[in-house]
Structure formats: C-alpha cells, structure tokens
Amino acid sequence: MAVTRTLGIDFGTTNSAIAVTDEAGHPRLARFATPGGTTDTFRSILYFEPWATRGALGADGIVAGPEAIRRYRAASPKGRFIQSLKTYLGDGSFTGTLIGGKHRSIEELIGLILQRLLAAGAEALGPLPSRAVVGRPVHFTAARSGKDDERAVGRLRRAFAIAGITDVVFEYEPVAAAYAYRQRLEKPATVLIGDFGGGTSDFSILSLPPATSGADGITILGSDGLAIGGDRFDQLIVRHAVAPQLGKGSEYVSPPDKVLPTPEWVYAKLERWHHLSFLKSPATIAMLERVQHTSTAPAAIAALLHLVDEDLGYELHEQVNATKSTLSAELAAAFHFELSPVSITWEATRDEFDTFLADDLAEIEACVSGLLSRAAVDSAAIDTVFLTGGSSYVPAVRRIFERRFVNATITGGEELTSVATGLALKAAEQLL
Ligand SMILES: Nc1ncnc2c1ncn2[C@@H]1O[C@H](COP(=O)(O)OP(=O)(O)OP(=O)(O)O)[C@@H](O)[C@H]1O
Numbered sequence: 001m002a003v004t005r006t007l008g009i010d011f012g013t014t015n016s017a018i019a020v021t022d023e024a025g026h027p028r029l030a031r032f033a034t035p036g037g038t039t040d041t042f043r044s045i046l047y048f049e050p051w052a053t054r055g056a057l058g059a060d061g062i063v064a065g066p067e068a069i070r071r072y073r074a075a076s077p078k079g080r081f082i083q084s085l086k087t088y089l090g091d092g093s094f095t096g097t098l099i100g101g102k103h104r105s106i107e108e109l110i111g112l113i114l115q116r117l118l119a120a121g122a123e124a125l126g127p128l129p130s131r132a133v134v135g136r137p138v139h140f141t142a143a144r145s146g147k148d149d150e151r152a153v154g155r156l157r158r159a160f161a162i163a164g165i166t167d168v169v170f171e172y173e174p175v176a177a178a179y180a181y182r183q184r185l186e187k188p189a190t191v192l193i194g195d196f197g198g199g200t201s202d203f204s205i206l207s208l209p210p211a212t213s214g215a216d217g218i219t220i221l222g223s224d225g226l227a228i229g230g231d232r233f234d235q236l237i238v239r240h241a242v243a244p245q246l247g248k249g250s251e252y253v254s255p256p257d258k259v260l261p262t263p264e265w266v267y268a269k270l271e272r273w274h275h276l277s278f279l280k281s282p283a284t285i286a287m288l289e290r291v292q293h294t295s296t297a298p299a300a301i302a303a304l305l306h307l308v309d310e311d312l313g314y315e316l317h318e319q320v321n322a323t324k325s326t327l328s329a330e331l332a333a334a335f336h337f338e339l340s341p342v343s344i345t346w347e348a349t350r351d352e353f354d355t356f357l358a359d360d361l362a363e364i365e366a367c368v369s370g371l372l373s374r375a376a377v378d379s380a381a382i383d384t385v386f387l388t389g390g391s392s393y394v395p396a397v398r399r400i401f402e403r404r405f406v407n408a409t410i411t412g413g414e415e416l417t418s419v420a421t422g423l424a425l426k427a428a429e430q431l432l
Pocket residue numbers: 011012013014015016086173196197198199200201229230231321324325326328388389390391392393394415416
C-alpha cells in the first residue's frame with residue numbers, strides 16, 4: 001500500500017491544531033514549541049511589528065502563534081496584535097484592515113497565520129500534503145444567513161490557498177470531534193457532540209458505529225450552532241466585574257451644569273481588549289480627561305486612562321481569562337490587577353460567574369433543544385454526550401447536558417485537539 005499521509009487542520013478562533021494520520025491510519029498531532037513548553041495547539045494570533053523595530057523580525061515583521069505573543073509583550077512601542085480573526089469571516093461588512101499603510105484582506109490575514117501554522121506543523125511532522133480536511137463551525141459568528149456562511153467558507157478556502165493548501169474539504173467541527181470520539185467507542189451509539197470553542201458552540205447528533213467497523217454506518221442526524229463561546233464569557237466578566245471599577249455607570253458634569261453618564265461605548269471597547277487601542281486617539285483621551293475632572297469616580301477614570309495609555313489591555317484580559325479558567329476547577333478565585341491609582345479586584349465565585357452567563361446558557365440550551373426536535377431525536381435516545389473544546393471546561397456548560405440527558409453517559413476529553421484529530425481521521429476515510 002502506498003504511504004499516504006492525510007491532513008486535518010482546525011483553524012480555531014483561539015487555538016489551531018494540525019493532525020496527520022500515518023500509514024496505519026493512526027492520528028498524530030503536531031507539537032509546537034512555546035515559551036511555556038511544547039503544546040498541541042498554536043494560538044491563532046498574528047502580530048505586525050511596528051516599522052521602527054521591524055528589522056529584528058526579518059523583512060516583513062510578521063509573526064504568528066506563540067512567537068506573536070512573546071513579541072507583542074516585549075514590544076515598545078507596540079505593533080498590531082490581531083486575534084479571534086475567525087470571528088470576522090461571517091461579517092460581510094469587514095473585508096480587512098489597514099496595517100502600516102497597507103490594506104490587508106481578511107483572507108490574507110488568516111493566510112498569514114495559516115502559513116506560519118503549517119510551517120511549524122511541517123517542522124514537527126515532516127512535509128505536509130496540499131490537500132486537507134478543514135473544520136468549520138456550523139454557523140460562523142456574525143453570519144445572519146446561509147449566504148453569509150457560504151461567503152465565510154469561500155474566504156476561508158482562499159486563505160488556505162494563500163497558505164498553499166489548494167485542495168480543501170470542509171467538515172463541521174462537531175462532526176470532526178465525533179470521528180475522534182469514535183476511537184474509544186466499543187459499540188454503536190447515538191451520540192450528541194458539543195464543541196465549545198472561543199468563538200462558537202457547535203452541536204451534532206450522530207449515529208456512530210465504533211471506529212473498528214470502518215466508515216460505513218456513520219449517519220449525521222443533524223447539526224446546529226451559535227456564536228457563543230469563551231470570548232463571550234471573558235467579555236461578560238469584563239462587563240460585570242471589571243468595567244464598573246473603571247468608571248462604568250459613573251457620571252460627570254458637562255459645562256455648565258449638565259450631568260451625563262460616562263459614555264458607554266468606551267466600555268464596549270474595553271470588553272474586547274484589542275479594540276482598546278481605538279481609545280488611544282487624542283480626541284478620546286482628551287474627552288476622558290475632561291470627564292475625569294468632574295467625574296463621580298475620578299480615580300476609576302484615571303485608572304482607565306492609565307490602561308489605555310500603557311496598552312495594558314492584553315495583560316488585563318489574560319488575567320480575566322486565567323480567573324475564568326480557575327473558576328472551572330475551583331469555587332472561588334481572586335482577581336487582582338494593579339492599575340494605578342486603583343487596584344481592580346474581584347473576589348470571584350463560580351456562582352457569581354454563573355449568573356453572568358445565565359442568558360447565554362439559556363441560548364445554548366435552546367439551540368440544543370431546537371436541534372433535537374429538528375433531527376426528530378428524543379433526549380432519551382441519546383446514549384452519550386461528548387463535550388469538547390476549551391469552553392466545555394466551564395461547569396455551568398456541562399450542567400446543561402447533565403440536567404437534560406439524565407440517562408446518557410456524559411463524557412469529554414481532548415478539549416483542544418479532538419477536532420484536528422477527527423479531521424485527519426475523516427481525511428483518511430475519504431481516501432479509502
Ligand atoms: N479551563 C478552562 N475553563 C474555561 N474556559 C477555558 C478553559 N481552558 C480554555 N478555555 C477557553 O476555551 C476557549 C478556547 O477553546 P478552543 O481552543 O476549543 O477554541 P477554538 O477552537 O479556538 O474556537 P472555535 O472552535 O470557536 O473557533 C477560550 O475561550 C479559552 O478561554
């Protein structure tokens with residue numbers, strides 16, 4: 001038999017991963033070097049070094065993945081750090097952005113990440129084929145119609161072509177995760193897969209035979225998804241626990257004597273830290289300085305100015321992210337962020353975090369209910385629920401399924417890699 005390696009690529013909102021299968025059909029993940037050690041995932045991040053310091057990075061001054069984080073943190077002045085790019089694929093009004101005076105399309109930006117991901121993948125696994133099975137969410141974030149989803153897929157296909165992957169077959173991410181889960185299945189089962197990522201949560205119901213019975217008999221009974229994921233959970237922590245300490249809800253006096261709320265849009269930018277840089281314009285800084293002068297919370301507005309001035313958004317959000325992750329394992333966590341003249345503190349509890357999530361959890365539950373009814377599958381007919389993706393660590397997310405599928409086995413695993421592994425397995429099956 002010819003030695004044909006098959007390739008699966010999971011381009012995630014937060015993390016990407018690559019897997020191949022060997023001649024025997026066994027999956028193998030690429031391992032990537034990071035400052036914290038070797039990992040199976042590559043952060044879906046792009047960093048453009050500012051012109052002034054570009055020389056250090058070679059001609060183009062563009063880095064991705066773990067190196068992008070390292071460079072951004074060390075940089076002064078800071079260049080452009082771009083994350084969660086997948087979120088923009090479904091948004092027809094976003095075509096790209098101006099970086100260093102050059103317009104970069106969304107396809108090009110994602111292509112730049114993929115090029116670097118694939119180069120690191122090839123270093124770990126050896127030369128990679130130009131054909132791959134690639135994951136996609138059931139519905140892309142910001143996609144309001146099937147047409148928006150189609151456009152997003154077209155953009156993703158072009159991004160892969162830029163990176164040299166010219167032959168792409170797309171598969172729903174939860175279906176890919178099912179291929180990975182099937183590896184441990186001993187007898188046929190009706191399985192609900194939930195893949196909770198950084199940008200989206202996606203579900204598929206499948207009739208799954210064990211991997212030993214080959215490709216035959218896999219039936220996809222239905223798939224659905226929604227644009228709620230870990231980025232949104234971070235956003236809610238900033239909204240409810242951090243922004244009020246930076247003056248959200250405070251007031252100031254507009255001359256001569258008009259009492260006005262501190263503009264809400266400032267805090268909307270704070271929720272997505274990479275939008276914080278937009279606050280750094282001289283006009284906005286001047287506005288905040290005026291607000292501070294007569295504010296009911298002058299120290300909080302001073303701290304907000306400090307955050308914007310010193311580009312501390314990334315550090316703040318990392319702390320938010322770390323607190324969220326601690327709350328997955330512990331019932332409480334201490335959040336502390338020094339932002340002279342105030343310290344932002346939050347005695348976080350899992351219970352309070354769950355109240356932040358309540359509306360989103362209800363939407364997730366409604367999405368699962370809709371899928372079950374459209375697929376004409378009763379909850380009681382689900383044998384196993386497999387929960388994967390980084391946000392499936394959140395206990396309140398898991399609880400939705402524990403409550404609803406009382407007779408099913410609820411399991412999880414390979415949170416950051418099941419999709420890539422499953423994509424490679426699916427690719428191997430297509431060669432048979
Ligand atoms: N222990 C944890 N507790 C809570 N959330 C976590 C934990 N670990 C990771 N996450 C979150 O999981 C998300 C990343 O998960 P994952 O890598 O599965 O997403 P992705 O594949 O990049 O995104 P998508 O599938 O939506 O494109 C991030 O939002 C991260 O904060």
